[in-house]
Amino acid sequence: MGPQEGREAGPPAARRFTWQEIGLRTKPGDPQRQMWLVVDRRVYDVGRFYRRHPGGARILQGHIGEDATDAFHAFHVDCTLVKKFLNSLMIGELASDEPSSEPSKNKQLTEDFRELRATVKKMGLLKPNTFFFLSLLLHILLLETAAWFTIWYFGTSLLPFTASLILLTVSQVQASWLQHDLGHLSVFQKNKWNRLLHKFVMCHLIGASAKWWNLWHSQHHAKPNCYSKDPDINLHPFVFALGKKLSVELGIKKTKYMPYNHQHKYFFITVPPLLFPTYFQYHNFYLVIKKRFWVELACMLSFYIRFFFICGSLLGLNSLAFYLLLRMLESSWFVWVSQMNHLPMDIDYDKNLDWVSSQLQATCNVHQSLFNDWFTGHLNFQIEHHLFPSMPRHNFWKVAPLVKSLCSKHGIEYQCKPLQTAFADILHSLKDAGELWLDAYLHK
Structure with a gap:
């Protein structure tokens, strides 16, 4: 435009x-x-x-x-x-x-992107296929129903317990991807319906605050991977040393909250399994109470009442263990997927770049396949999602060639990799940053 x-x-x-x-x-x-x-x-x-x-x-x-x-x-x-x-x-x-x-800023890149945005709008790529999203909601509800039915019908021995846990984990993660779509107003053409269903999925099906998510996630999209502005990297430096420049700064300052040179090892047992059952669990309730979002709090509590009523009647004293395992599995899935597109990329202070450059330096894609699309909630198209946050995810593959052409024209790298490589790059980036920290800590 x-x-x-x-x-x-x-x-x-x-x-x-x-x-x-x-x-x-x-x-x-x-x-x-x-x-x-x-x-x-x-x-x-x-x-x-x-x-x-x-x-x-x-x-x-x-x-x-x-x-x-x-x-x-x-x-x-x-x-x-x-x-x-x-x-x-x-x-x-x-x-x-x-x-x-x-x-x-890059004037020509900005003008070309605004022309691309106008083209995207004319092509109708910002219009959602509501049936697609309602089908996702249906499969989420069926998975949750199947999870409870498994325990009710087959009993509470190890095999049905495990099967039920897996089914409910899949349902919860897929609900997380759907609420992400709703939060970006990409499911219905009317914002009112997006917000209503977002509250239903986030509060009633997941047990978290829709308003909390909006406040958190909007900051991430505005300034991705920008230290002190992107809440997704707020654990730096208390748990991890992230980014080349910031890791060296921590080393020079002799900051050592953790042995960062081993962070690629302790990553497995910290953020992936613990983010949801600890920090997110606490921060959700903290924010809704602090901001006095009482309606939001009541909606969140409806999830816990329903969950522990059903779970308690089926599992008794094992209900709490079932809940904690569910949150740990859900958290692990979410963290690996959400960080594979960002953590290996540039992490630094805000450089006041143009919109396209700021998004592309902080994001990369993962190869498309039916499994990858479903497993990641189409966040394998993270570049397209960050450039066009309100675009329905079923249209990402259509705009991807246009984005690649824009990147090629301006000599910008468009990173796209296999799923396994994306996961491995999380660990490689943590290892590299940890070594940079250690070198600066010992020698500077």
Whole structure:
């Protein structure tokens, strides 16, 4: 999409800004710092609004002083409606001789991507096949039903116990992929239905908070693999040394919360099995209580009441063990899949790159197959998903050739690898970062 497309007529005497002025007025650390950002060449002051932003304050804070046009269009399905709310925040426009993005960014790449986004929209690739997603929901419900039926019919001996645990784990993970689709507003054309079903799947079927997920995941998409801005790497440096630059920094500072040179070994017994039953479990309830999301809390509790009522009547005192094993298996599946696309990629401070570059430096793909698509919830197309977060996942394979062409034109590497290689690269990246930390710790 070109820089002028979709613009509405501004005020007759709109103030004109240069990027230099915006940079000076939004300089980090300045006590008089202004909360300005740019969308479609319009300059907005979000200082009075960012704390009330539905996607969370941090996602706006991360774009202060920047051209947030591509992020804005990526996160908002109905941009025209949202812009009506932005009108009261507008303080002017970029001067006519100023580029649409900061001079430091890749102007041609940005323009080409906006043309690609317009093409994607014309091709109808942002329109969902609702039947596809309802079929996913049906198979999730059938798997959960089969899990409980297995124990009820065959008893609680080791074999039916294990079979039931596996069936319920698959159901829970597939529900996680579906709630991810709903959270990105990619299942229904009406946002209201996306949000309603998102709450049902996330709260009633999984036992977690939909609002918690939205606040967390939006930050990840806005600034993936950016230290202090992407919550997915917040365990750095308490558990892991991540990224080449950050690992060396920890070594130079003599920081040693853990023996990071062995992190590729203890990874197996830490984050994969423990993320869901410990940190996520605690953080979900902490946030909904802190934010007073009482309706969300009641919906979450409905999952636990239903789960332990059924589980207790079938397994008795083994219910808690069954639940913990379920969360550990679900967590392991989720972590390996979610990290295979990000952890081996560049992890650093925010470099204020253009949208395409920032997403591609932090993501890679895994080869397509029916199994890989199902097993990963189509997150094997992580590049396409990050460039177009609201695109229904069943269309990723259609836009992939266009994204590859864009990357080829601009000399950007488009990484795509086998599933096994993607898993192995998690360990390789941890090992390399740990060795860099150890070398800096001992010799610098």
